[in-house]
Amino acid sequence: MITINNFEEYKSYEGKQLGFSDWHKIDQEQINRFAEATLDHQWIHVDQEKAESVGPFKSTIAHGYLTLSLIPYLWKQIADVRNVKMEINYGIENLKFGQAVLVNSEVQLHAKVKSILNLRGVVKAVIEATLVIRDNAKPAYVGDVIFLYHFK
Template identity: 75%
Template sequence: MVIVNSYAEFEAYLGKEIGLSHWHTINQEQINKFADATLDHQWIHTDKEKAEKEGPFKATIAHGYLTLSLIPYLWKQIADIRNIKMEINYGIENFKFGQAVIVDSEVQLKAKLKSIVNLRGITKVIIEATLSIKDQAKPAYTGDVMFLYHFN
């Protein structure tokens, strides 16, 4: 895990891979809870029997937005940003889904610092995020996630 205490320490990673998260298994319980939270109960996500018989993946798959929602959790396994008053999830851009995440797959986030800017004392970073699926060549997605950090 990378520890960052200041803007200058963060800036040292510009253009570099910061690290990888641990592997995280997306199971049916997590998919079902996400479906309940988002009111998205499409059968491809929640109906195991129908997905096995009629679905293109022969199993249920995670919601694309479920995989995106894991970014803050997985990011905190990569970088420990210290000495801050506040952290804000600021936005996402240019995300492309490469392939579905089949139930019980393991995923891992890779983070690279694409950009860092000082906005009047607020640090804005753009992290190039890639979610890999264990034993798969194509990632689940790639895109840019933005965070704002208010360092002390």
């Protein structure tokens, strides 16, 4: 894990790969809890029997937005940004889903710092986020995650 204490340290990582999270297994229980929380009960996510018999993946799959919602959790395993009064998830740009995440797959976040800007005291960090699926050539997604940091 990388520790970042201020804008200058963050800026030194611009254009560089920061690192990788631990592997995280997405099981059916997590998929079902996400379906409950978001009211998205599409059968391809929650009906294991139907997904196995007639689904295109022969398995249930994680919601795309479930995989996106893991970014803050997995990001904290890559970078410890300190001396921050507030951190805001500002947006996601240029995101493309490349591969479905089958139930019981393990995923890992890869993070590269694309740009760091100091906007009059607010630091805007654009992180290229790639969610890799273990033993799969294509990532689940690639996109630019934007964080705003208010350093102390």
